[in-house]
Amino acid sequence: MQIKPTALAAVLLATASLAQANTTHESFSDVTGSASFDGWNQLNRSGLGCADSTCSTAKLVAGITANVAGSGDAVFKRDSGDHYPAGFGLYGGNSVLSFIDTTLVGNLGTLVFQGIVNDFSGAGFGLTLSYNGGTQALAASNVSSVLTGGVADYYRYTFDLSGLGAVNSYSLSLNAGFSQMLAFQVDQVATAPVPEPSTYALMAGGLGLVGWLARRRKVTQA
Template sequence: MTRHTLYASLLLAFGLIASTTAHALSYTAQDLGALNVTFPYSYALGINASGQVVGTSTAPSLNNHAFITGANGVGMTDLGTLGGSSSVAIGINSSGQVVGTSDFSGGGQHAFITGANGVGMTDLGTLGGTKSRANGINTSGQVAGYSLISGGYTHAFITGANGVGMTDLGTLGGTYSEAAGINDNGQVVGTATTTGDAAQHAFITGANGVGKTDLGTLGGTSSVATGINASGQVAGFAQTSGNTAWRAFVTGANGVGMGDLGSLGGTESYAFGINASGQVVGYSTLLGNSVQHAFLYDSGALFDLNSLVTLADGVYLMEAKGINDSGQIIAYSNEGRAYLLTVAVPEPGSYALMLSGLGLVGYVVRRKKLNAA
């Protein structure tokens, strides 16, 4: 066997590993439970690198309260409120700082931020109106969301580190905007109306919320951006030509280009989360559009998450809301429960191929040493 043949065999072995993994992708499913065992509703909205999950769940008071879990979804802690009856946790960063929105004692809803691991809840205020909501937070604690302004319109905002200060990000020429996500560079994504409020378009900003770029659509009138990763890839959904359907999309780095992710057989699909590898999650209607299933977009293919995980009879995942860089996914089931999906250990066949590849590597190294001697 020649050295070139060995290298070819090695590449083939690792190529087979990649192919097998792509077609044998599987997950373990973990029910995250609820704050109220009698009425066990829970809905996950955010996940960080260590698998801490945040969302909202029915509390013993029967109101919905924001929650945080420990690493890998273990345990569920009630984050309370700003003095009102209900709260929702939406975003979480690597240190466990949580953002969301809460009723407060004076009436209305305000955006909030917590300390590390969800400790404490601080009111972020508004842009002059009576309502605000925080949707995303990065590692330095910069927060993105939206607020009513004094004129009664809704505008996107960004804050400084640890939620200090609130800056109005304006619109794309219209009267409305909201921010949905932010990365560690401070690039913000969201949706804003164009001049004359003729349409709503997805947008991306530069670092620290400076400037706004209209991301366009998939040929239709409107688009919505929902998530952004470290390189500025944006996920969301947009109307297709003739406004016949909403379809999930993903862009290239810094929002360049918009690609239709297709569907699971129906006409509609919506993307909500994206990780550093460009994996995207969301949901799609099935053929006939009567049922929606959670999806994973990976390496150019759209997978029904229900085909990659084993759940109890009658239970299926309706939508996926987020994915971290380890590939852990948060999803919501038809029974009204939040789930954490974790990539399962590769199948034995993949390990065998890997060992074969490593054996070839060792053989090549030994031959090179003998030749040198």
């Protein structure tokens, strides 16, 4: 079977469009069931509206609200270290940075973090989660990455919060060595509420009524 060039071009274009559907970064995937998200990109001097590193660093230390269209009000900030918004992205040696959000969806069950972090040191970085103002420093339940040799290294961390009870705030702590950071996104996925016992009783009663009506209809038709 021979594929015509025009058809092949259309397929490639469609594939490229799908790959770039996420508005935060083309490497990010849309999280299934996401009820709310916060995204940060253009983390450089120009993107922050600064002419020099002093201005942009001050903004990073004070906290940068999610700046991608459709985002919530989570804040990203540098707690310590020397990363600063350079000409292309956040650049520096050792730093501790945090993502903080106090406006969460109800029945929050999962947090999904995606980031483009080019790790030049080769030592990797750590990401932990604390919630409700605590210092739990929980590790992710699932971690995956796609490494590109320091061009746009992609990391995805999934945190399972379903067994923690009500979570009304979170703080993600990112410990990074010598690296460059380009974009981040945090998605909130709600867990479907468990029906009350009375709901199960009503469902059972309804199913029983449907069955009784079906049997009665058969007898009437006979």
